[in-house]
Amino acid sequence: MAVSFLALEVSDLCLGKPALRSLSVSATVRDALAALKNSEEGFISVWNCDHSPRIGFGEENDDVGCRCIGKVCMVDVICYLCQEENLLSPSDALKAPVSAILPKIPGLVMHLESSSSLLEAIDLILQGTQYVVVPLPSKRSSISRRKQHLKVSPSSSHNGREFCWLTQEDVIRFLLSSIGLFSPLPNLPIDTLGIISSDVLAVDYYSPASSAVGAISHSLAKQTSVAIVDGDGIFIGEISPSTLACCDETVVAAIMTLSSGDLMAYIDCGGPPEDLLRTVKERLKDKNLENMLQEFTILSSPTTDSSDEESALSPTRTLSKSGRLSRSLSYSARMVRKAEAIVCHPKSSLMAVMIQAIAHRVNYLWVIEDDCSLIGVVTFSSILKVFREHLETLCLDD
Structure with a gap:
């Protein structure tokens, strides 16, 4: 039973999750601030995308140049504006690239294919990854194609492909739904x-x-x-x-x-x-x-x-x-x-x-x-x- 449990794919945990709203790495902190104020989720993912043609890759693989490199929320902007050099002129500070407010921690964001196992996701989290990015089923449309070229307006599509976060909470919820498998562990005191x-x-x-x-x-x-x-x-x-x-x-x-x-x-x-x-x-x-x-x-x-x-x-x-x-x-x-x-x-x-x-x-x-x-x-x-x-x-x- 444990082997089959570990063989579960991360896509099973992503059912019904909304697509990530995203911002280009070429956007500014001001762009991020504006996007955050219009975000229902309270955060925006930041992407580095290279849409140049690649020899040997078909259209089904044209998203290989898109990578999520971070996630920003209002707290990132607030901490950035609290820096001494930014206090006297916040408007000037907001002209900096959005990369200025991204955490400089290697491995904080990692991609996994939807066919990856639950065990792979757990191992990434234990290695320090906080945000696991998983592709959603492909939905290509002319509208999403147009959105990918926008620098400032947040979109959810990258060459017609959408992604979601797999969070620690998602994994914990899933484990809790199968808690009987782990008896007697769940009943033990945390100390x-x-x-x-x-x-x-x-x-x-x-x-x-x-x-x-x-x-x-x-x-x-x-x-x-x-x-x-x-x-x-x-x-x-x-x-x-x-x-x-x-x-x-x-x-x-x-x-x-x-x-x-x-x-x-x-x-x-x-x-x-x-x-x-x-x-x-x-x-x-x-x-x-x-x-x-x-x-x-x-x-x-x-x-x-x-x-x-x-x-x-x-x-x-x-x-x-x-x-x-x-x-x-x-x-x-x-x-x-x-x-x-x-x-x-x-x-x-x-x-x-x-x-x-x-x-x-x-x-x-x-x-x-x-x-x-x-x-x-x-x-x-x-x-x-x-x-x-x-x-x-x-x-x-x-």
Whole structure:
């Protein structure tokens, strides 16, 4: 049974998945920002395509020159604009090529053929790949042919062929649907499986939010988050890239003026409190960064009166999908009353952790003690490692 399970093709996990919206590597950061604001998914894939004729390749293989080289979301743009050289002139910074905001991590994006096995996909993820690109059944049309020549307008077709992401969540969901195969593994406590990592990205509640930009960028690439703790190591909450991705570029003003704890409240799903809006405005003036605020106002909403600074500072004012920010609070989430973060206990079972993470659409869970002290983090990647080892055992038994 294990052998047949591992022989499953990745195409089986991609049924019904939407085609990737894409942007050419020759586009600018401004192009990416515009595309992201019109994206339902909240991200855009970046492609490097060479459509020059190739001798020996028929029309069915004319997509060989198209490769996805990365994935960008609003957090990439925000972290880029937080760089010192970009703060004084955001509009100039947005003229840079989109490659300027792509993570420089080899192997982060990899292609797999639809006939590749589930085992190949799991091995790629365990080697550090975060985004597995899989082709969808070919749909050639004159419309998609025309789209491939566009540089700025996001399209989903590359020479008539479409692709999708195979995510860690897709694989975990699939494993959960066949959880009986892995008994008794799913019922074991996570602290006995060696999957709780103490190597976490954490910042002090009172530390400047600007000092957390590097950690935020790193957590985005690793599909985790940045923990916020107090001086005693008590877990208070998180700066989540998934929540930050729902903001617009004006949140940079808050990052440059607030503490990490205040930033957590600023990007909360309910929108920033009025007192924090005033604080950001006052501190920008103290730092002589009013020009930056005016540029963000223009970038974010060209039709808005630039004197309406307080309105421009609200990171949720341009959101049409506020529901993306909402999370139902489970029992574990309520254990940390000041946090939206999803947490679990070291004695939680593996299956409980998997279900909890999937229910809240996160790739990780913070692990805390009864007193809310932070122990570590459990990620989908570490969970997949345990299942991969268990599958090897099953194969030997077969």
